[in-house]
Amino acid sequence: MTVLRTKEKQVLFSLIVGLLSWLVPGAGHLVLKEKERSIIIFATIVLTFCIGIYIGSIGVINLYGATPWYVVGAQVMNSPMVLVLGRVTAGGAYPVHGWPNEIGQIYTSTAGLLNLLCVVNAVYMAHLRGIEPAEG
Amino acid sequence: MEAFFIIATFTVPENFGANPQSMLWLLPLVAAIAIIYKATKLPVITAGKFIKETAVLFGSIIVFIIIAAFTLHVLAWLITG
Numbered sequence: 001m002t003v004l005r006t007k008e009k010q011v012l013f014s015l016i017v018g019l020l021s022w023l024v025p026g027a028g029h030l031v032l033k034e035k036e037r038s039i040i041i042f043a044t045i046v047l048t049f050c051i052g053i054y055i056g057s058i059g060v061i062n063l064y065g066a067t068p069w070y071v072v073g074a075q076v077m078n079s080p081m082v083l084v085l086g087r088v089t090a091g092g093a094y095p096v097h098g099w100p101n102e103i104g105q106i107y108t109s110t111a112g113l114l115n116l117l118c119v120v121n122a123v124y125m126a127h128l129r130g131i132e133p134a135e136g
Numbered sequence: 137m138e139a140f141f142i143i144a145t146f147t148v149p150e151n152f153g154a155n156p157q158s159m160l161w162l163l164p165l166v167a168a169i170a171i172i173y174k175a176t177k178l179p180v181i182t183a184g185k186f187i188k189e190t191a192v193l194f195g196s197i198i199v200f201i202i203i204a205a206f207t208l209h210v211l212a213w214l215i216t217g
Contacts, residue, residue: 034181036181037175037176037181040171040172040175040181040186041172041175044168044171044172044175045168045172047168048164048165048168050146051164053146054145054146054150055149055150055161056149056150057146057147057148057149058146058147059149094147096149098153099152099153099154099158100149100150100151100152101149103158103161104149106165107165110165110168110169111168114168114169114172117172117173117176118172118175118176121176
């Protein structure tokens with residue numbers, strides 16, 4: 001019974017770490033007391049995403065338009081805040097075409113996929129450390 | 137006021153075409169991939185080791201891209217004459 005409860009806690013802790021990593025890039029690693037790692041991840045993901053929307057404008061976040069589903073999925077992996085940004089651009093008020101659109105989409109979706117890698121890494125680290133966060 | 141102008145730049149796309157210089161936009165993306173990969177792979181992060189490993193991976197990716205581009209260019213030249 002105790003073993004089962006411990007295992008449940010471990011799964012719950014891993015889920016929370018994964019969710020935090022998705023909400024704010026690097027937050028999951030911060031919970032695991034990996035401060036340097038979390039700062040590097042946060043700065044890199046946010047900067048890559050910002051370069052993408054600087055090149056192509058926020059119009060590259062086109063969740064309800066003709067953007068392929070895999071690009072939308074990758075962009076959403078940055079953070080749920082992308083969904084909010086998608087609501088802002090939903091009316092087609094920020095049109096973007098051609099090369100800036102493609103480069104913007106590549107940057108924003110790559111940032112999302114890199115964050116997915118970080119989410120998986122944070123969950124794996126949480127799993128390895130058990131239910132208790134690592135000592136600082 | 138300055139902050140509003142900076143935020144406004146995110147609402148209009150940059151104006152550039154598909155020219156050889158635009159390929160340089162590849163570099164920040166490769167740097168981001170190298171940084172994140174090494175941030176997740178290194179067991180312990182120390183500034184010196186992290187920078188060195190990231191630089192080696194960044195260079196490796198760029199060299200591989202150049203080799204792939206050159207190979208494809210030669211292939212295209214051989215096929216199309």
